[in-house]
Amino acid sequence: xxxxxxxxxxxxxxxxxxxxxxxxxxxxxxxxxxxxxxxxxxxxxxxxxxxxxxxxxxxxxxxxxxxxxxxxxxxxxxxxxxxxxxxxxxxxxxxxxxxxxxxxxxxxxxxxx
Amino acid sequence: xxxxxxxxxxxxxxxxxxxxxxxxxxxxxxxxxxxxxxxxxxxxxxxxxxxxxxxxxxxxxxxxxxxxxxxxxxxxxxxxxxxxxxxxxxxxxxxxxxxxxxxxxxxxxxxxx
Numbered sequence: 001x002x003x004x005x006x007x008x009x010x011x012x013x014x015x016x017x018x019x020x021x022x023x024x025x026x027x028x029x030x031x032x033x034x035x036x037x038x039x040x041x042x043x044x045x046x047x048x049x050x051x052x053x054x055x056x057x058x059x060x061x062x063x064x065x066x067x068x069x070x071x072x073x074x075x076x077x078x079x080x081x082x083x084x085x086x087x088x089x090x091x092x093x094x095x096x097x098x099x100x101x102x103x104x105x106x107x108x109x110x111x112x113x
Numbered sequence: 114x115x116x117x118x119x120x121x122x123x124x125x126x127x128x129x130x131x132x133x134x135x136x137x138x139x140x141x142x143x144x145x146x147x148x149x150x151x152x153x154x155x156x157x158x159x160x161x162x163x164x165x166x167x168x169x170x171x172x173x174x175x176x177x178x179x180x181x182x183x184x185x186x187x188x189x190x191x192x193x194x195x196x197x198x199x200x201x202x203x204x205x206x207x208x209x210x211x212x213x214x215x216x217x218x219x220x221x222x223x224x225x226x
Contacts, residue, residue, distance in 0.1 A: 033214075042117070042204050042216030043158075058213070090158065099146050099165055102214060104158035 002026050006091050006105035013081040013112050021076040021108050023091030029103070031096040032074040033058075034066065036087040037107075043090060049074055050096065081112045115140045117207050119217035126195055127225050133180075134190045134220045136205030142166075146208040147181070147188045152219070153201040161203070164188065192222075200224045 007022045025032065030051045035043035035058075045058030049068040063085055065077045074093075078085060088109050092102040116139045126132040138147070149161040164172045164181050172179050176196075180189045192199055205217040 040122075040218070042206075042218050043214070044216075045213060048213065088156065092158075099163065101148060101160040101163060107156045 004091055004093055004103050004105035006089075006108050008108060009106065010109045011111070013078075013110065015081060015083065015112060017081050018077070018079050019081070021078075021089055021091075021110070023074045023076065023105060024072050025074075025091075025093040025103070026072065027093060027103065028071060029093035029095055030071065031094045031102075032068065033092040033094075033102060034064070034074070034076045035090045035092065036060065036085075037090060038087050046076065046089075078110075083112045086110060086112045115142075115207050115209055115215045117205055117215050117217035119203075119205055119220050121220045122218070123221045123223070125223040125225055128195060128197060130195055131191065131193045132195055132222065134192075134203050134205075134222065136188045136190070136217055138186050138188065138205070138207045138215075140186070140207065140209060142209045145210055147179075148206040148208070148214070149177070149179070149188075149190045150204045150206060150216075151199075151201045152204065153198075158204075162190065195224050197224050197226060 004025045033048045034046040037043045047066040049055045088107045091105045094102040118137045145166045147164045151159045162174045176193045178191045202219045204219045206214045
């Protein structure tokens with residue numbers, strides 16, 4: 001059972017480039033999330049999804065886009081990379097019940113130069 | 114908006130000793146959920162323990178236990194018989210019942226051999 005899988009693990013982008021961070025889960029969770037973790041900080045919610053075809057903004061959505069065409073996949077897109085988006089990105093999923101924990105991927109370390 | 118405060122950026126303790134990590138939060142909700150996550154150097158986010166606000170009994174998971182003080186809005190984590198593998202960042206997280214987690218800034222715990 002793979003859980004939540006994120007690719008790539010590391011990436012360096014130039015300012016203005018675009019890329020998609022991939023996230024897939026095999027636990028049949030309805031809820032999926034994208035977080036960013038800046039150095040020395042906790043995780044901040046970028047976007048989340050409560051099911052296929054439904055997405056909503058979190059605390060820090062600017063500069064990002066998401067889509068949810070299937071239950072398993074929840075990609076995060078950066079359209080015009082900026083240095084402020086240098087961070088570690090985590091994807092997570094859950095059953096959607098508040099007392100149930102979120103299961104996290106291993107993260108993607110992204111540097112914008 | 115909910116906030117989570119971890120006032121101890123770093124802590125260290127000798128192996129086999131007991132350590133307590135502090136967490137306070139601010140909310141106007143009556144029913145909510147609290148979590149402690151561990152992030153070892155591997156970067157993976159691992160659930161340590163969770164507490165439901167309507168339950169008066171403090172949660173316990175093996176060597177990990179919490180001291181939940183609802184009136185004081187305090188949720189501390191106690192690690193007994195600490196082990197080298199407990200070295201990690203520890204994040205307190207709050208869920209007001211809408212599946213959105215708010216994280217604290219973390220406490221870096223080092224277990225000294």
